[in-house]
Amino acid sequence: MTGNRCLGIVLLAAAGALAPGSTALSQATKVPGLVQEGNYDPGNLGMQMQPAPQNGDAGAVYAVGPWPTYTPPLADGEGRELVQSFCGICHSTTYITMQPPLTSATWEAAVNKMIGTFGAPIPEPSAQAIIAYLKSHYTPETRKE
């Protein structure tokens, strides 16, 4: 990122606009119509890997390789490991983070639905701990990220 930021400063310096100790942003206003330049996002927004081509197999098997996963972290707190191990039997915890903040009653109903309707093998004490974790981090009152 340092290199990118330097590029912006070099361009401004070449235009004779850079004064010692000033930021690129304020100096840019001296070029007519230019409001901002040399601003680079240090994140990896938009970065993608390219897949390799298929090999020469002309048989009847059509394969696409493994499915990638993109699972964001769960909020840190008591019960997180239970959530990851039990809920993760059938689905990634992205199913939790992608929800809007849900009420305690809705989370409780969701866990009970997973056990009763979908057949999740979660012992009662663990189910209660999982519900407590979801209430502590994913309701309108508690959700932070």
Added chain:
Amino acid sequence: MGRLSRRSLLAWLGSGAAGLALGGQARAQVPPHAATPLPSFTGPGANPYWNGVNPFVSYPQKLPLLRMTDRGIQLETSRPYFLSPFTPNAAFYVRYHLELIPNAVDLSTWRLSLEGNVERPLQLSFDELVKNFKAVSVAAVNQCSGNSRSRFQPRVPGAQWGNGAMGNARWTGVRLRELLASAGIKSVTVQLQFQGLDRGPGPEGKGADAVMKSLDLTDPALDDALVAYLMNDEPLPMLNGFPIRLIVPGKFGVYWIKHLTWIRALTSEDTNYWMATAYHIPDTPKGTTTPAEAASGTLKTVPIGHVRMPVRSFIVVPDGSSKLPSGLPVRVQGIAFSGDGPVAKVEFSEDDGRSWVEATLGTDHGPYSFRTWEHTWRPSRAGKHVIAVRASDAKGNVQPDAPVWNPGGYLWNRVERQALIVGTAS
């Protein structure tokens, strides 16, 4: 263009000549690079963005799509792909319920079974399907029942789609009715059950074991149904159901079983979880209810297959990501469709839905297809504007400007709006 005066440029843009000159050639639009990424979740208010707020990710045979969930896989199509009437296979949304999604299929052992209450049980290879039956094509929209679920107030759990859990393709394959005739459906058959290769790790008989959907044998939608092996004239991507998929024009996507492998003639109504409980809508006008009524336990519900997809329309561009300089006409473009098609009319509003003018419809690709529309809008002033669009279908259904609510988050079809900023140019 050569030298054009400002006046003639405006006339040229406004006349539709721009559309004719560029029609079919320059059809992709991308928003400017994100200066600030969207938040990682929305709520408890409604999601205000056109798509869900998920990141772009890469999957086999797919362009970057918006990751809803990664195991099972749910991917949303981003807004720019809806500029064209047909959605590219590589950009077509993906929605699975369970995690065991095929990574590889062997066509030397795969067979489509027609079984149950039939005269002649069939086991058809891919090659036999392609060679022994007449190929038929239909343009049809596949839309998730929960498309736009993130608009619901109060919010409901489930996949938090924006508007991109839909796509339109030209599907080619075999008529379902022709396959049924080959197998000979016996009398007292009431429903046909469909199941694909995808499944889950749950115990047998529970919802996380397998997804099965059934339609009444007498449902007229089956007359238009196909077993498709081509999607936009190409093999289906694995994530859209390779090698074959059930196509049920007019019905929601949950019935369009991917990796279709079993068709069963049932002599009694299907009672598996995915029919008896899941994907139910209130048996009320427009399928709407209230949280209080839903919580009362007295609400009568029916499978969503009892209805066709309600009429919808969308604004694709301008998308509000860039400021529009005043003085230039704005070419507003979008799509419309109805499961009760065809689309009869699309109307545009420049004043947040207070007054409406008729928009120009694009090529008709059939009653179940996306229909493109456009309208040249001349903003009267700099400042914030809210434009809106609504469609009507040939059955007389008009998109309402009232939200629907039900606990499943289904059937959203409210009038769509887009806020735009017009800047001064001097």
